[in-house]
Amino acid sequence: MAGFLLRRLAASLLLLVLVVSLLFFLVRHVPGDPTNFGESSRLTATQRHHLHELYGLDRPLSAQYLDWVSSVLLHFDWGTSLSQQRPVSAALLDALPATTLLAVAGLAVEYTLALLLGIAAARRPGSGLDHAIRIGGLLFYSLPIFWLSLMAVLLFAYVWPVLPSSHMVSVDYDTLGPTGRFLDVARHLLLPALVMGLGVGGGTARYVRSRMIEVLSQDYIRTARAKGLSERRVLWVHALRNAAVPIVQVFAVTLPLTLSGALLIEVVFSWPGLGLLTFNAILTRDYPVILGSTTFSATLVILGNLAADLLHAWLDPTVRLQAQ
């Protein structure tokens, strides 16, 4: 198992280096410049040149790349945000809690929905309920997430104004007590988390359904039923546990989708997370922030895949054997 782990770790690390390096050069080839401030900017070419010197942007790209990599690896220094004039790490750390909260809440909605609907559909394949869940799932999965977000805003913030349409906190947040602050954030979280969970959950539900149908037709399920176990126990313990392996893998595969979905959701809902930070960094060509946040996401995706592999190996001994 240790050898398997090491090999997978090494492969993941290599992948990360490749992705990040590619990103570094790609981002720098996008037209635009971090010193393009705005339509009324009076920055002269000489000043622009000074700024490039100050930020080290006038040096050859390869030298900048080596500098960046070494300062990240040796000092864990991610550089300075060109648009915010503060360490990139500070900007990322500021945004991380909001994204984590949204992602966890979104995933909770996604998996609760996926399991409930997937299992309900799998119990009676071909029934009206099954069709409804399959078609509904496909519909939500296919809808662009920004459109879904806008419709949610329209519906729940304007037509039926029960939830806030944007932001993570209300105007009076500063003046609230701890319980008030918690409730305030929870109220703001509901709509974006629902959109995120619904958008991805539709697809996951379809996956859970097909895995469950497959597992439910296995002999051991028939045995479990023959032994007189309750249907609930058969479904939620015996069947779900066996269906879980590929579902865990789906989690890893859909992680990038979740993250990219979070970006759009954060932009539409003004949610102060990494997505909104990255979006604004792209508009202003704030290279260090773009690199910092995308490296973070890439690491998360690669780690997610690694974790899925390891979990899979742990849950399914044949994988370990094959690896050996």
Place this chain on the structure above:
Amino acid sequence: MNRRLAVALAAAMVLAAGCRREPAAGESAPGAAHHGGTVVTGWPNEPGGVNQLIIPASQPTSEMLFRIFLHLVEEQPDFDKHPPTFTPQLARSYDWSDDHKTLTFHLRDDVLWSDGVPVTADDVRWTWQAQVSPEVVWEEAEAKKSITDVEAVDPHTVRFHFSRVYAKQLLDANEGVILPKHAWEKLPFSQWRKSGDWFKQHLVVDGPFTIGSWQPQQQVVLQRNELYYEKGLPRLDRVVMRMIPSQAIGVAQMLNGELDFLPQLAVGDVKRVQASPQIQLIAYWFNIYVAVGWNNDNPLFQDPEVRRALTLGIDRKTIVETLLGPYGRVADSPVLSMVWAHDSSIKPLPYDRDEARRILAAKGWKDTDGDGVLDKGGKPFTFELITNSGNQLRADAAVMIQDQLKKIGVQAVPRQVEFNTLASQTVDGKFAAAIIGFTMDTSLDMTGNFHSKSVGEGANYTRYRKPEMDRLLETAESQPDVKAELPYLKQIQQLVHRDQPVTFLWESQRLTAVNKRVKDVRPTLAFSFFNLKEWWVEPKP
């Protein structure tokens, strides 16, 4: 009444209204103002930080900074009949030396930083040192290039020494807010551009407001500065600057009462906003004109006569009436029509397709292959017309221009480009034609836009070069005061009109929505928050 006549009448009414003093939202009787309360305002992006010298200038940034820090004197929005006047702020008064090369400001002695330390001449001198520091690279440092020294004569007297006499000496001396030396001098200039957070943590202010809290990407809460020197001001306790994700959401939040103030509405939203009994719409002429910038280096647009033909081929009146209705008018000069130095003898070129075709034919442009597009030497008259994405007004204008130019045999291909890319293309001259918004500086110095030395260096994106223009700009700039510039400013406008380096499209009104519970709101062409310290809200019943 036909539609065109109705629009014309509406426009005339607005023009008539524009001649009066800008209206205030819910103007109050003297003494009626109430103290306390919160106003929530919506902005498209977040202020960049608290240190003006290291952050890109943007509307929300200046709005916030100019309410937490003071200038020496404050420029007034009264430039319809004469150059803008200045009222005392940090400085009680100022006077000039006989040779007009030394400007002395006499500072108030009752202005304190929010930590109780007095604001003195040392702050003014140190601010200037920071402004011109090559390590700080302040965006507006050009304004200080003719100032040789700033001398702190005594704690309340500060003297600006100039290397020469020119029109905007006072404006240049006054450019930039005065920063707190005692609080910020601990950080060497070389560290400034990476220390945005440090300045926030060590913030002391002398303006009417200070920063109560700052939630990144969410909101900035401005809070009353208890030590502000004008007694009884500001009237509000808090002003929240909330970042709104989109114009549509901003309008919706305005309508449902989440926002009290939205500085900029699209014309398309006016009806919805006007239908609300709680909201007042304030419309006022704004300091931006929108124009098609022709790249004068492009062989297609090198000839002023051809550029003139293109202007004649664009029906600007219809574009403005269709897209802006009564809230816009056809622009004809880089000096906007509400400004004292505007040359009203200039009349916009009419829409005249026949004349346009005639000029182009005289210049050798004929449709030899019968494809509907003029050509010369085997090359068709076709080019890309770029505009920044996310600005529907300009995108619509681009399509209308395409359609109109087609009728004179010119093929414009509209393309929307993301703003930062467009900025690089225009700065580097890698474009054919672009719809750009130009901000008119109230100093009326147009060197940046039209002087040949500003090609590639400043904002002369169209790469217009003309020795006559350079001479006029230099002569205007070197007059002893702004008023004396008038004859040259008029000649500059006439030359721009003759040469058409750009085709002016429109001047427009800024449409601001204010909840009627907020009183005494008087936005100016440069600042929505101009008199923020005087705003007040009715107490809740």
